[in-house]
Amino acid sequence: MTKWYDNIVIKEVEKMENWLVKRAQITPNRVAVTMAHQDMTFAEVAQKANHIAGKISSLKDCNARVALIMTNNVAGYLIIMALQQLGKTIVFINRRLSVDEINYQLSDAGVTLLLTDDDYTQALQIKQQIRFSDLPDGEPIIPVTAFPDDFVTSVMYTSGTTSQPKGVMQTYKNHFYSAMGSAINLGLSAQDAWLAVVPIFHISGFSILMRSLIYGMRVVLVEKFDSQAINELLIHDGITTMSVVPVMLKQLLAALPDDVNYNSHFRAMLLGGGPTDLATLQKAQLHKLPVIQSYGMTETASQVVALDSADIVKKMQSVGKPLFPVSITIRDQDGQPADQGNIWIKSPTLTVGYLNKPQKLLQNMHDGWFDTEDFGYLDEDGFLYVQGRQGDMINSGGENIFPDEVESAYAKMPGLDDIVVIGVPDDVWGAVPVAIVSGTGLSSDSLRQFGREKLAHYKVPQSFYQAKYWHRTASGKVQRQQFKADLDALEILK
Amino acid sequence: MTKWYDNIVIKEVEKMENWLVKRAQITPNRVAVTMAHQDMTFAEVAQKANHIAGKISSLKDCNARVALIMTNNVAGYLIIMALQQLGKTIVFINRRLSVDEINYQLSDAGVTLLLTDDDYTQALQIKQQIRFSDLPDGEPIIPVTAFPDDFVTSVMYTSGTTSQPKGVMQTYKNHFYSAMGSAINLGLSAQDAWLAVVPIFHISGFSILMRSLIYGMRVVLVEKFDSQAINELLIHDGITTMSVVPVMLKQLLAALPDDVNYNSHFRAMLLGGGPTDLATLQKAQLHKLPVIQSYGMTETASQVVALDSADIVKKMQSVGKPLFPVSITIRDQDGQPADQGNIWIKSPTLTVGYLNKPQKLLQNMHDGWFDTEDFGYLDEDGFLYVQGRQGDMINSGGENIFPDEVESAYAKMPGLDDIVVIGVPDDVWGAVPVAIVSGTGLSSDSLRQFGREKLAHYKVPQSFYQAKYWHRTASGKVQRQQFKADLDALEILK
Structure with missing residues (x-):
């Protein structure tokens, strides 16, 4: 044939x-x-x-x-x-x-x-x-x-x-x-x-x-x-x-x-x-x-x-x-x-x-x-x-957390101008989310409160840091690795 | 480089x-x-x-x-x-x-x-x-x-x-x-x-x-x-x-x-x-x-x-x-x-x-x-x-004649149902166009007359034959070679 x-x-x-x-x-x-x-x-x-x-x-x-x-x-x-x-x-x-x-x-x-x-x-x-x-x-x-x-x-x-x-x-x-x-x-x-x-x-x-x-x-x-x-x-x-x-x-x-x-x-x-x-x-x-x-x-x-x-x-x-x-x-x-x-x-x-x-x-x-x-x-x-970049995913006690999702949940919070979420090592959970924020009239309490209304509790950032700079690429993408590297230089919001 | x-x-x-x-x-x-x-x-x-x-x-x-x-x-x-x-x-x-x-x-x-x-x-x-x-x-x-x-x-x-x-x-x-x-x-x-x-x-x-x-x-x-x-x-x-x-x-x-x-x-x-x-x-x-x-x-x-x-x-x-x-x-x-x-x-x-x-x-x-x-x-x-198929072109005394064009010119002639134009050998011109036609009330004179009003004189068919069969492919294309082969069996229209 x-x-x-x-x-x-x-x-x-x-x-x-x-x-x-x-x-x-x-x-x-x-x-x-x-x-x-x-x-x-x-x-x-x-x-x-x-x-x-x-x-x-x-x-x-x-x-x-x-x-x-x-x-x-x-x-x-x-x-x-x-x-x-x-x-x-x-x-x-x-x-x-x-x-x-x-x-x-x-x-x-x-x-x-x-x-x-x-x-x-x-x-x-x-x-x-x-x-x-x-x-x-x-x-x-x-x-x-x-x-x-x-x-x-x-x-x-x-x-x-x-x-x-x-x-x-x-x-x-x-x-x-x-x-x-x-x-x-x-x-x-x-x-x-x-x-x-x-x-x-x-x-x-x-x-x-x-x-x-x-x-x-x-x-x-x-x-x-x-x-x-x-x-x-x-x-x-x-x-x-x-x-x-x-x-x-x-x-x-x-x-x-x-x-x-x-x-x-x-x-x-x-x-x-x-x-x-x-x-x-x-x-x-x-x-x-x-x-x-x-x-x-x-x-x-x-x-x-x-x-x-x-x-x-x-x-x-x-x-x-x-x-x-x-x-x-x-x-x-x-x-x-x-x-x-x-x-x-x-x-x-x-x-x-x-x-x-x-x-x-x-x-x-x-x-x-x-x-x-x-x-x-x-x-x-x-x-x-x-849901986000594979490398950005935070594995916290077996649960997957995507920074994009957490950031989106905060989009409508009054007074909040910008937020970036990253994962940091944690002895108990392996990793936990923390946030870097900028805005007016913000407090860690109000941010935590807002997150708990919108997100599963493990997705709410454990700590909120006051931003000093925004690490973004020329096209506007967040450089999470840079935020991680610089985290020690930031102060936790009261 | x-x-x-x-x-x-x-x-x-x-x-x-x-x-x-x-x-x-x-x-x-x-x-x-x-x-x-x-x-x-x-x-x-x-x-x-x-x-x-x-x-x-x-x-x-x-x-x-x-x-x-x-x-x-x-x-x-x-x-x-x-x-x-x-x-x-x-x-x-x-x-x-x-x-x-x-x-x-x-x-x-x-x-x-x-x-x-x-x-x-x-x-x-x-x-x-x-x-x-x-x-x-x-x-x-x-x-x-x-x-x-x-x-x-x-x-x-x-x-x-x-x-x-x-x-x-x-x-x-x-x-x-x-x-x-x-x-x-x-x-x-x-x-x-x-x-x-x-x-x-x-x-x-x-x-x-x-x-x-x-x-x-x-x-x-x-x-x-x-x-x-x-x-x-x-x-x-x-x-x-x-x-x-x-x-x-x-x-x-x-x-x-x-x-x-x-x-x-x-x-x-x-x-x-x-x-x-x-x-x-x-x-x-x-x-x-x-x-x-x-x-x-x-x-x-x-x-x-x-x-x-x-x-x-x-x-x-x-x-x-x-x-x-x-x-x-x-x-x-x-x-x-x-x-x-x-x-x-x-x-x-x-x-x-x-x-x-x-x-x-x-x-x-x-x-x-x-x-x-x-x-x-x-x-x-x-x-x-x-203008037509290369093989269908008629070279008559140095002029190119396309059967498609001649046939199109006859499209509106009253009484004419169908027409096919082919080239036949000619001692003087090398080749001349002739037509095979079907319809009612047609004569060679009326067909020649109609053509002369629409076409250059060398494009008007020299003879008009009464059709006996129509050689077409399954998809409706005219098989001009078949018409050429069968032309001797046809009669010229009066």
């Missing part, structure tokens, strides 16, 4: 045509990007990108990768498009980082050229540093023909809560499948427009630009988060989708008058970057605002799990179900299927590796599955609940 | 989870299929498919491929789902074929089992032939885990206008990219429903089922084409899309009262299978019916080029622009870029080969491009115009 694979003579095409060239061919007159009410079509973007690419290619010290420091504006957007037209890999640098941190990434990525809209003068260690406005003249280039599936178009350093930043490599295929998974979930229309105020140097922002090229969709760029100005756009512009983190959603809702809703085409407020509280979700519902909670990371080229707004009431605390191209399984520490445990993911959007650190990804790979090191469970209907 | 590809440690996942299993997980309660107003959800389809798969797997003579003869009904639909759950390749047999033709395909495909809703008794040469209703009992199976990218899920024999039928192999990746290209072009919504009356044993029909699994979309199955009944569905059911061939579109419009339009959600009448006439398109516009002309073939897993309804007025005769994952180039007989010539396609939807005939596909492949052997051109805006 002949097997079917004996007959395969054509391996499928492993590259698509250059996405921007394609868009300029098939939808030249559609708007690609809007900023401050100025529109630019795909044909115009392609033309401008080739012109800027010509300027960049006239520079001497430009190798296969180029570092980029930018904000969410048209100048930065066009530089990205230009680098893709040149076939360069873009190393996105988070502008909030310190000079030392940036130097580490520039060195690790082996770049010789940094394009920037900022002025770091001589502080950065790089051969050539050029401001966008200082690019020399150059002839427009002929863009690359193809966007190969396996080509790494973007490198983004994860902020690393415990270790050195790792450069996550994202291929065109990663971005294509990410865009497809999102479209299958959220739907797609030629009238769609996606507001991008989340940073483009993060995957949450950059993935919007890639979707724009793939879908032929308008991106509305917003440089600074101003809740009133953004609400105006969402009420009056035909925007259909926006990506937010919880704090943005809260501020937008706080600034929205009770009797005002977003435009009727608005379809999805895609919420990533951690859980949000019940009160915020309820307020969103009052405004008929379809919030889509989601779960994803730089390593998976943005969302891989999303909750449909229709399920919010029923599955309030869940991040939803895996997108169509994505599979999820829950495994224990031995890699065996478990009811509760580490979240493992299989996805065509998974990074092909960390730059210069091949072993780092392989450590977390098991038979094609990527161990996220996040802890969680699937309920009986297949909805995913993320 | 380290190159980016040195760092790739994870080759992207080359298989997705079983699509039906996935759908039953993420959208269990969405309707997968409707027939005669009866709905079945994805969870129900998955359960029933596993049950039927159990029956099939209890049969003895079942190898890697199973042949299927079916109509567009739920029984046939569930057999397809069951075969995919078992990991079998489905060999679709066109029920309109003769017994000899079917036997050729069964033998070529090396199948030992045929599932059918028909009764061919002993006429078919196959080890085991089972009617759906005669399947034995069997325990429900555990479905295959994955749908690998390169797995050939469907084989469809092209009807072969000049040579023996070839079994086109279609992989899951072909179908996935086809569905994605279509969604990017037509848009996507959770409320979508696609009416399938085009045969499921053709790619036009089967591709609807694959889109349904990928999108989580409802399929409305219709077994027989009845223009009044289908119009009723399109007016009252929430159907958003329907695939048609030109004759269906004509009949639907003819049966639609002037003051009635389809439901307001109806988004796309996807028109394939050849060009249609101006009058039909104009009538569609009167009814605000968005007709999307398209171009594709079994080898490209359905449409690869489509015309947006917004462009119909401006580009009436065009089949549109390549879908996002597809590239097109026009080449001359030497494979050089040309203004007018053969249409070459590069697409992730391209077949991986013809079953048992690896050379047949390689003959038409050039550096990753597939030569369709269709003749056409791209206009200055990148719209594709298909």
